[in-house]
Amino acid sequence: MFNSFNSYTGDLGASMSGLRAAVACAIAYAVGLDQSTITVTASDGSIILEGFASSYEAMLSAVKVAEDVAGGNVRNHLLTA
Numbered sequence: 421m422f423n424s425f426n427s428y429t430g431d432l433g434a435s436m437s438g439l440r441a442a443v444a445c446a447i448a449y450a451v452g453l454d455q456s457t458i459t460v461t462a463s464d465g466s467i468i469l470e471g472f473a474s475s476y477e478a479m480l481s482a483v484k485v486a487e488d489v490a491g492g493n494v495r496n497h498l499l500t501a
Contacts, residue, residue, distance in 0.1 A: 436462045443467050443489045450485045453478055458498065460486070470497045 440462040447458055447469075455474035460467060467490045473479035479498045486494040 436465065439490055440467060443486045443494075446485050446489045447482055450481060452481055453485075456482065456498075458482055466493050466495050468495045468497060471499070473498045473500050476500050 440460055444460040447453060447460060453473075456472060456478050458469055458471045458473070460469060462468070467486055469482055469486055473482055479496070479500050482498060483494060483496050
């Protein structure tokens with residue numbers, strides 16, 4: 421399950437919104453994350469991952485995907501099952 425919200429604080433503009441969407445799309449199609457429920461948001465110039473990963477390995481994979489797309493500016497708030 422995947423959730424993507426375009427919620428953010430501050431004036432991030434189209435660039436940050438587009439980056440959030442790109443990260444959300446990459447996570448949605450990443451192998452091994454289909455049993456995870458991950459929400460991608462943008463706040464103060466960072467991409468934030470929240471929700472639940474199906475395993476520790478799935479959490480690491482989601483963070484890696486997000487960092488690859490966002491250039492490393494990712495805050496991980498994921499919980500593992």
